[in-house]
Structures are given as structure tokens and as C-alpha cells.
Amino acid sequence: MQLVIGNKNYSSWSLRPWLLLRHFGVDFTEVNESLRADGLSQRLNHYSPTNRVPVLIDGENSVWDSLAIAEYVNEQYLQGAGWPESPHLRAYARSLAAEMHSGFSALRNAMPMNIRATRRIVITPAVQRDLDRITHIFGEARLAHHANSPWLAGRFSFADCMYAPVTSRLTTYGVSLGSAADEYVKMIHDLPAMKCWIADAMQETDIVPEDEAGEDVE
Numbered sequence: 001m002q003l004v005i006g007n008k009n010y011s012s013w014s015l016r017p018w019l020l021l022r023h024f025g026v027d028f029t030e031v032n033e034s035l036r037a038d039g040l041s042q043r044l045n046h047y048s049p050t051n052r053v054p055v056l057i058d059g060e061n062s063v064w065d066s067l068a069i070a071e072y073v074n075e076q077y078l079q080g081a082g083w084p085e086s087p088h089l090r091a092y093a094r095s096l097a098a099e100m101h102s103g104f105s106a107l108r109n110a111m112p113m114n115i116r117a118t119r120r121i122v123i124t125p126a127v128q129r130d131l132d133r134i135t136h137i138f139g140e141a142r143l144a145h146h147a148n149s150p151w152l153a154g155r156f157s158f159a160d161c162m163y164a165p166v167t168s169r170l171t172t173y174g175v176s177l178g179s180a181a182d183e184y185v186k187m188i189h190d191l192p193a194m195k196c197w198i199a200d201a202m203q204e205t206d207i208v209p210e211d212e213a214g215e216d217v218e
């Protein structure tokens, strides 16, 4: 099985299913495609009708889009362990994942994932609204769903993978959302799979200018 991904420094959508697969020890090989502008659409069209990554290729099955990949992996390889066990927490985790998939555009545009960088940005009211929602999800809501586990929805699930790029963005742009959220950010960064992704991102040298937002911090 192959997972086609973009640059580990920048490709937040690639990180999400990669983290799911790696965290659960599913065997796969990585195909790396740079998100540099030259020939990008043609290069990605080789794998996906959307000209985007991530794409999972498993024999005759080709699955594009992070959420579809997660559902496929959950069914085929994880016997359902990719989501919480209880229907209540599963509904909540799926809602969180869908909310990230279709929302947070202000935050995603203003704070592109850029693992190597240390930057500062001006936080507009729209970005602040997204950050307030993240503060609630990583803080109060997470603690309310604690159920003997510190993850977003009772146990590690694809919901945590969906928000992993946000934890990286908060680090890059030096945004603290309070102690409960900071604790969650640290926990994600301490995951062995996340450490591996970050280490690989640090080695990359490609620059994607559109994803270089904000002012450098010394």
C-alpha cells in the first residue's frame, strides 16, 4: 500500500492520514511529491483526479482526500479502532474531523503549516474566532470528554490526526491558547509518529513561497 504525500514541512492534509497509519503501525510506503509549483498539477494528476495529495493506493483501490482515506484505513486495517468505541464519542470525533475538513479557513490561510519556521503573524478577528474554537476543543471540550484519556474524544482517534497540523501551526506562529491547550499541543508533538514526521520535515529544503507566511522571529 502506498500513501502519496506532499512536503512534510508544508502538507497538512498529508500529515493527517500519515499519522493515523503510522500511529497504528499499519504497513505502507510513502511516495513523496513536492508541492513546488513546477508541473504540480500534472505530477499530482498521475495519482489523483483532484490533482491533490494525499492519495492512498491499495491494490486496485485508489482513495483520495484525507477523510476518505481515514475511513478506508479504519475499515480495512484498524477494525474500527481509528474512531472511538462509544457511539456518543464516535459521533463527536467524526463531527470534529468534519469541522476541520470543511472549516477553519481563516486559520488555515493565515497560518499555513510550516514546521521548520518560527514566525509571527497579525491575528485578524476571523483568525481569532477560529483560535477561540480551537481553544475550546483542545481545552474545555477535551477535558469534558476525558474518560481516562487526554485525547480529543476519549481515545486517540482520527480526530486527533485532523487537528495535529493545528498543533504544529500554534508552535510555528508562537500562539499559546492556555495551559490545557498547550498540554494537548505538547502531547501531540511527543507522539513517536509525530516526532518522526517533524524530524523528516526539518531535513527538507524545498521552499513553497505561498506557504511562507508571517515575519521571521530570531
Ligand SMILES: N[C@@H](CCC(=O)N[C@@H](CS)C(=O)NCC(=O)O)C(=O)O
Residues within 6 Å of the ligand: 006, 010, 011, 012, 013, 014, 035, 040, 041, 044, 051, 052, 053, 054, 064, 065, 066, 067, 101
Ligand atoms: N480536501 C483535501 C485537500 C487536499 C489538499 O488541498 N492538498 C494540498 C496539499 S496539503 C494539495 O494537494 N495542493 C496542491 C494544489 O493545490 O495544487 C483532503 O482532505 O485531502
